[in-house]
Structures are given as structure tokens and as C-alpha cells.
Amino acid sequence: MDLEAFRTELAACRLCPRLVAWREEVVGRKRAFRGEPYWAKPVPGFGDPQAKILLFGLAPGAHGSNRTGRPFTGDASGAFLYPLLHEAGLASKPESLPGDDLRLHGVYLTAAVRCAPPENKPTPEELRACARWTALELGLLPEVRVYLALGRVALEALLAHFGLRKSAYPFRHGAHYPLPGGRHLLASYHVSRQNTQTGRLTREMFLEVLKEAKRLAGL
């Protein structure tokens, strides 16, 4: 399987009934986007197939990537993330618009759950269901050296993917855990509006994490 075949298979997934319903129910609910087309399907990852850094988020935003079909695109998370990826030399431009020619350099973005959950909260069952897609997608990215988890839930999903115990790898912003094979696990607060608008995660803090990820990845 290659990434193209992965995207095709993923698009047909309906394993989580609650999320399948929600990703379609939210269409047209937000006045700003009423009448606009929505992706309303599982959101595949986006970025460089030869990526050395993987950014691993939580789940699509109902009116962000569930609308645009591209991770972190179309909402406040992306408005924070993409300019910083650009500043760090990891993106060809500072914003992401669906269907544009944006290129990521050495980085790939995906999430623990690929369909938008109500209140941005997937259930444990939904996280377990989508782990099969994580296994497939991460298996198609053989060059990754640094796995950067955005938030506690993303970190725990990556730990489950690697078969590692949660208690041995606690979440804290800036945590760095070496993995076998010269790879690394990093953790950051999620780039969500709740974190960036309250100052829990600042531009400077996230740029530091990206710089550390680049250093560890040899970029």
C-alpha cells in the first residue's frame, strides 16, 4: 500500500457510528460556512512522504479539517500552526488553503482520530478503532525520526502505537523521550484555540519545540 491507496481506503471508513453521524451533522451549522461544501469524511494526513518529523494531533475540527479535508486547515489551530511551520522552514508558505500548492518540507501532519468528534472529545473506543489507521499511515512514513505529540491524548495514542506504558512517559509540554532505533518522542501542548488564546501555548514556546524537533531529526 502507498499513501494514495491509504487515502482511498480511509475515505470509506465508517467504523465509528457516532463520528460518522457527527462529521455530517455539523455541515451548515456554523453561519460563517453555511452553503460551503464540507469534506465530511475521514481526514488523511498531509505533508512530505519523506518526512523526518511527524506532528500527531487529536482529531479534525468540525469546521476546520472536517470542512477542508486537510489537517489543521480552516480553523484557529491551523492559523497558529502553519505560520510557525513556515517560520521554522518546514512549510513553503505561512497559510494552508484547501487545494493550494502548499508544500511541507520534512514534516507530515496527522491525528489520532480521523473524523471530527463532538466537543473535540473522541471516546476510548473511537481512539482504539482509529489506531488501525495510525498503524497503516505511520508504517508508510519510514523516514520519521521525531514523533511530536500535540496534547496528552495524542501522546497516549502514540504510546499505544509503540506498545509503551503510559505511566513511564507522562505528558508535559516539552517532554522528550528517546525511542529505540535512534527515534524520538516529543510532546507539546496542542495548538488548539483554548491553549493559544489563553497563553498556555505561545508562538515562542511552539517554535522552540519545532526547533528541537528539527535538531533531533537532523534537519
Ligand code: SF4
Ligand atoms: S475515526 Fe477513524 S476509525 Fe473511526 S470512522 Fe473515522 S477513520 Fe474510521
